[in-house]
Amino acid sequence: MTENEGNIENAPSSLLQDSPRVQKKGILLINTGTPDSPKPEDIRTYLAEFLSDRNLIDVPPFIWNIILNAFILRKRPKITSGRYQSIWTPEGSPFMVHSLSLRDKLQNYLDQHATNTCFVVEFGARYGNPSIEKAFSRFAEAGCTSVTSIPLFPQTAFSTTKTCLEKARSVARTYPNISHQCIKGYSDEPLYIEAIKNIILRSWNYEPGSKLLFTFHSVPLKHINRGDSYVAEIEQSMNTLAQSLNIPRQDWEITFHSRFEDSRKWVGPNIYTVLQVLAQKKVNRVAIIAPGFSADCLETLYDCDVVQRKFFDKACQDEGIESDFTYIPSLNDDDIFVELLATIAAGI
Template identity: 35%
Template structure:
């Protein structure tokens, strides 16, 4: 219908597509102080990550953290950097490629484009959303690669996407997967990873399930992350029929002087070594990709704590990364939430 004096606009063209946005935490662009300063500024300015009064925190951040921490952090990143660059980004790219290949086989090439967006750093969520829209995608399934929901990770991802979409005239349909720690496919993938380790290396005296820590007050204020981590461990232990006495759930990567979720991974490893445990295996079920916190902190730093305290054998079981079980799990999540 055309009214006098008005122009009729018609949005013609190919039928809008569905698409997939994979989101991970992010990484600096290079293992250099300048890049670390830029990355840490964005990361630590997020009110979901640090929930203390903004004026006080920003004063601490700009006066005490950003002038000094980037240099030491850059050295740690340099120790894990590869020819492909950041391990987390390189692995996420492989996950995207494997997922795209499987979706192309199931639905046709380019019918369900998959792109990557990092909550902090590059490629950004802004660029990822633009890439999808440029491909005529107006129905987006968002998969943050955090198995256990946490406000500081999954919640922050939602915030960032919602903020970006405020700039869109035509807001796409959104399906947001806010966690998958209970899904049979995820539990199976973690269980198969542990089974493969046992078949190759035998049974350790203790399995350590190490999750990224958060301040204790986040739990007290209602964040379900701790409960989801403990539930993950229980479901895997039940699936494998392991002796619960062999299992310790612990929390790593604490920052600052406030109380964080306990037991702390480093303290737990020192303690059991001093008690006479000689052999442990550590797995990090809260990380979808190996990164600084697993490659350097768990595989190197915490190994030293255990051995120095009297332990003799320390094995790290890698993250799911781009294993077929992990990709199959992603495909099932996407099919359940977007088809």
């Protein structure tokens, strides 16, 4: 018997796994998802689910189904397959590798620090695998009496947090013996600011006159007009972050990327417009970070680190200057990020 096994009330979570006297609580980490492989058929399956979410699509269903099945699902998988292949690792999708590592590190952290409660941590994808349904099944098998769902989006949005929690609540209703709580956003948490700050400091050295760009996935302007707090949360958290870095206002900027190609008006400024203007102003030293993405994925590793880098290189070349472009990675399984999740989910 170990020292802690004799005192269940103060035993860490790792020693409480099989104790019938201890309540088990689940923590569900939710993120968007990724195809099972970079093959076109797997991308098609993923996109079919992703682009059928009415939280993302404003087009009338009848019209959208024609567009989706007759055009997008026929062409897009082949186009994006090569992009996915360029970032895929021997272990699989970087997004999934980082997400599962985050899950495991949070589980280990709670095993070591939690007392009185045994926590079970699962990861569930809003689209694709592993599904939120599978996560709840595992919670039930483990004997959890409650589950706390955390969408891994620091700034809340209709197209991310809202749809993830709607799905989690829908699945939770099929488990009447498990109570369900939700956490919406954490951009105002000091540990979030600290984690992003440390990632930046490890990856890039600020110099006066250089530019730090915070780039976020854009959303339709009509979402903001309907009360989506996404942009307000971005502005508040990035202002706090820049102040903690002691970077003057003229040397950082909020930008947006990944607009859908449609007629809707989207939140800006567009990252490519900003990069073009910076090159024209002879500002050649730029760092880009996407603080709204908790795990590196196609949109960060390809769109930011490849496409935006090439765009800025070309823009600088046209101006007769040499570009100095740095991509700063997402939090992924960062230790401070793990501590943040333990704090907001388990109060540790």
